[in-house]
Amino acid sequence: MDVSQPQVYFTALAVGLLGGVHCLTMCGGLVATLTLGLHPEIRRDPRRMLPYQLVYNLARISGYAVAGALFGALGSMLTEFESLKLTQRLLQGLAAVIMVLLGLYLAGWSSALAALERLGAPLWRRLEPIARPFLPVQRLVQAAVIGFIWAWLPCGLVYSLLIMAMSSADPRAGALIMLTFGLGTLPNLLGLAFLAGAVARLTEHSWIRRLAGLLVIGFGLAMIV
Template sequence: MVTLESGVYLTALVVGLLGGVHCLSMCGGLVSSLTLGLEARVRRDPLRMLPYQLAYNLGRLTGYAVAGALVGGLGAILLQLDSLQVVQRLLYALAGTVMVLLGLYLAGWWRLLAVVERQGLWLWRRLEPIARRLLPVRRWPQAVIIGFIWAWIPCGLVYSVLLTAVATGGPVEGAVVMLAFGLGTLPNLLGIALLAGAAARVAERVWARQLAGLLVIAFGIYALWQVGFAG
């Protein structure tokens, strides 16, 4: 039987993988700029670049996990405040609604992410100067820190998946949701040509995106059905 948690995990992974076009448009320029401070011989050699790319993404995934743990912890607190499980049903409804919206986005039928992204601009204005002071990158520990800050860049996909993580009702579960999303984005952002090319080709196929969108919408409808059934 598919549980809400398993549906959220799979949704996060699928959204990360097939939302790669959005990730590239949001972060592609940032990824390029992070390499400008490296020596030319490093930039020209994929093997020399790999440790830096891994470091950026290690920091980014760590940032996602921290954010997921925070919102999952918030969900746990909310669940403890209500013994009638009303809050749990509301969280399930929130997760189901967000899944449906994410499915519509993946399928290319409705794009609501620009509205969501604007909500995080105030935080990014405070974090971006910190990242700027770490440039140019010379050593991989710098890349890890910048990657961690990078995780908080205003992104509708990230924020939407975070909303579903709240419904897991636990910091560990919330962190796992965001890690699943982050792992899904790796093929497009890690910088390994073979994987990135394969992921981009899949993400560009309309039938693949629509099939994934329908799957995510189905998870969302199932979560909403659970809310109604519990009532």
């Protein structure tokens, strides 16, 4: 994958921004839990709650970037075992197929990608209990720990972008791909926390979902060609 091409990062941003329907499904309950998990005095004042919500999400996005760097490094290691050109093409081909499946998933035309989410369930079962002692949240450091753990919640969108990060065969590019994706998710999840989902519900319109899906499918097909 030519990570110098802006469409790589545009796709990552679009997946994060327009994947709001999936965010509502996967993260809605967690966002509600984290909001209710704040100390009541903090929760009642939106101005005091804002720093905590930002820390939750920035720590989550940092977790994505760490995972992207790890997968980029994994892709780089894989290219050492076989012909560099052949391995990169295989990784790019895999990323392209996943992009097409992700586009179908975002548009609501296929649920095949949901199988990816089940792969991360064992890891999440080990990580989720680690966050429990940090509730209710009264300090920003607690919010940071919980936010970083949140990044490892099983999610088809995240796993799809991690495969793209792996195909970059570069830890820095992998981290940047995941960072861009994470920033795209920020408006939906902040809106979900503060406005009871009013911002996130904008992405429930079928034409927005289909437009997002078609954009991602188009990028995947271009990669295949």
